[in-house]
Amino acid sequence: MDIIRHPVSSLKFVINDSFNGKEPWQIVTITTTTIFLGVWFYDFLFQDESIIDRGKKTVFRLAKLIPSIKKRIDDELSSISKNFKDEVEERTKHTTYITELPHAKLSKKDIIEALNTNLGLGDYDWKNGLVSGAVYYYSPDLIDVVSEVYSKTSYTNPLHSDLFPGLCKMEAEVVRIAADLFNGNDDTCGTMTSGGTESIIMACKAYRDYGREVKGIKKPEIIVPTTVHSAFDKAAQYLKLRVRSVRTDPNTCQVDVNGVRKAINSNTIMIVGSAPNFPYGTMDDIPALSELGVKYNIPVHVDSCLGGFLTCFMEDAGYPIPPCDFRLPGVTSISADTHKYGFTPKGSSVVLYRDVKYRHHQYTVTTDWPGGVYGSPTVSGSRAGGNIAVCWATLLNFGREGYVSATRDIVHTTKYIEKGLRRMKGIFIFGQPVTSVIALGSNDFHIYRLSTALKERGWNLNVLQFPSGIHICVTHMHTQPGVADRFLNDVRDSLFEIMKNPSLPVEGKMAIYGVAQELPDRSIVGDFTKLFLDSTYYVPKRGN
Template identity: 60%
Template sequence: MRPFSGEECVKPVTGCINRAFGNKEPWQVAAITATTVLGGVWIWTELTKDESLYVRGKRQFFKLAKKLPPVRRQIEAELDKANNDFESDIKKSNQHLTYSLRLPEKGLSNEQILGLVDDHLKNGHYSWRDGQVSGAVYGYKPELVELVTEVYGKASYTNPLHADLFPGVCKMEAEVVRMACTLFHGNNDSCGTMTTGGTESICMAMKAYRDYAREHKGITKPNIVVPRTVHAAFDKGGQYFNIHVRYVDVDPETYEVDMKKFKRAINSNTILLVGSAPNFPYGTMDDIQAIAALGVKYDIPVHVDACLGSFVVALVHHAGYQVRPFDFAVKGVTSISADTHKYGFAPKGSSVIMYSQKKFKDHQFTVTTDWPGGVYGSPTVNGSRAGGIIAACWATMMSFGYEGYLEATKRIIDTARYIERGARQIDGLFIFGKPATSVIAFGSNVFDIFRLSDALCKLGWSLNPLQFPSGIHICITDMHTQPGVADKFLNDLRSCTAEIMKDPGQPVVGKFALYGMAQSIPDRSVIGEVTRLFLHSMYYTPQK
């Protein structure tokens, strides 16, 4: 039998097309062809968008459903209730304070102002100075407060935007960055800037890599690949800079990112790979070496988010504990974010974003050359920057020194491991993964974990709630290393858990029930609306 020729193979197809269009007018053939081509392009565009059809379809469904009058009325009623609850909590917290709704006719005296400041700072019922709060305040010593207060006062009106006026402040910033780079095994090429916090550090890295990829690779629809547990600042950066964030699930046993899924998430528009050292929810550390190897293989930058780990994760190995390599010593790591206002113990408002090479930092900068006010350039989001914060951060680092930070790291990690060992022995509880540094996350397969959070809250403890799955965590700070604090926490953890285990099936009630309920709502935009109401409530003032 002779083989079919190419013409014979396509003849049935062309015959069908000719018969279909045989009786059509030329304009009809042109219209059908154009419609088919454009329709095909539209379908291809829809199928290849960053978000899946399922996600977009689900969002559109809920968007349309909320327009139905009965649904909208119910949602608005619930939102009004939530808004009233939030404002009621604010009013209750500030009921003994007087609101200033307009400028005072005459300026107050220093004594009056300082008295009012004291009244405001006494607000709140958690004893954070006694180590009963997770994270938030990472180190507090009266002698350090005196130092940074005096330093900030001296530099409070300086502004490194005007480098010619305040070169000394610029030198301090450069030294903060260089000292941090050294801690994270940077070399002579490593560099960076200070920022106002971890979120800005992360956003600046995303901006830098977006612009770098656009200039050097021609990528105009960028995405980044991150673990599901990565900090929410990456989502914020995605919203700010129009970068799609591709989330990858974590392993349900280790709570580290699933590397097989991580690799599959990379495509030709990926501009950045991200890992946490450690992550915020569970305190576990992603396999940075494996992520960096993918970065080298596909020529994609790799960012390590060490904002939470800060100087503790940089020094944990020196303190006698083992962690996998994660910093600039790992080939392929191109940037690291670390918060000096966490385990650097500096005042709030300072962080560092570090790069392995200046070519990346160069794309972080914003430069305007044609402004009538002159050539304008700024390294971060802010134009004017607080020289006082830079000086206070520098002073804190100079005060602690390497030995001071190493001793603090030992105290913190020793305390964290002590609490972890004790918690693992409590019936009804489990620990999420293997904590790398200072965060210990608890869950339960027996009872609603938010009941434990509620019980501990009533004893004065403030822990962080987690969702998907439900959990709570404690972030150990230098405040928890004070004598007796760790033992008190473990004793309260044991007694509260034992009491709950007497009736483990009982549901959680009160404000902590909201956390569980929020996870069950499929339309996440409703949770977003509630969150916005909470943010609005923070700015509540009574009506005139």
């Protein structure tokens, strides 16, 4: 009973009794060892990964040391690498590779001819709407505009603001236009970036530094839905952040708000919601996340990289959705890609902040460099002024009226396709699409068989995992006459053939992808991915 009533005194007695009769060196050794073991045990328990995940990785790593297992894995990886390279060989067999700088310059005619050959290597007819996402708009008239603008600005660089002040003015105008579209106020600010991934990395960097300098957070954590874009994981790897992933509801495909609430702690630097997410095109409950942000004084970032330049026009287009922008008091930043539904050429995005204090923490400043005081707003130092200029020109080329019209056509086409797909037996749609993405699954057959069947009919769709699915991201290309009906007819015909024998296994590439999902050792899946990336840089040795 004494130890319960007087725990501190009792503990002192136990410790003193334990050291009774010990030599000083023994006391020092035991104390030091105990401290070291305590620190090690604390670090072991409270690492970014759970004990279970680390235990699995340790088991798999040790298993790979067994010669027979290592040889089997190495042989399989070698075979996969060869398959990737063989595909490159086959795709480029009628072309030659330039592996050395030509001694003499090539003529414009020769360069354009080589360019056209390289651009002709793709198999998919993206101009006629047979591809999911990727190219969001194409018009010869727009090409004329951006080509002339880029030709005048291709060698400009906003890093040198004294040389190209007009580029800085255009970037500032793009940011202000975007801030207005997302219902910001005079204090709303931001920057342009090279794409959604950089916008996301910049937001994470801003909140990491803000959390460290203002709140004293030394072990920063971000709370994200499991469906959030993988760019947040990339940001975490670059910036040494801990990611707390919160599950999504299997029916609505929205993040579990209660799960987000439980994940909040003193190290949380930001909460993230998607509007919409990439896999399913569903939108998280941004108003509820905003409330959490206000209640706990935590920044809330809305990732609208995919559909932001649809959501900001949907109400005017006749398709209102719940607020997901700066109208919500807890939303402190938004990322949105102009090079998706803003229809600008690739290489532009915006990241917006409610207050300049956040943008200041996005900047990188070096004050003691011998080359002078150096400051840059984003990852890059030098930036392509041409990308800023063509983004600016594209926004002005469309105007609000043009974007509202395009949004109306895209959302109408998406809902038309969704309605047609929901009538078909054998498939289901994940959640409730909000903007332009429709994700399909099946309880009757492996959905990757439908992906393969549609590929044989010329379609290129995106493949999903955990659970298996495929999705189509509807773009302006799909609003062309007859494209939506062709897609529905091809899905219907493919389902008719598949349902004749729904139990057949997946074959070909999709079989490999399906097996990859089932591998418990995700590091092997990572090796697959690295080999694929290697193949994109592979140059066959067959001469010039």
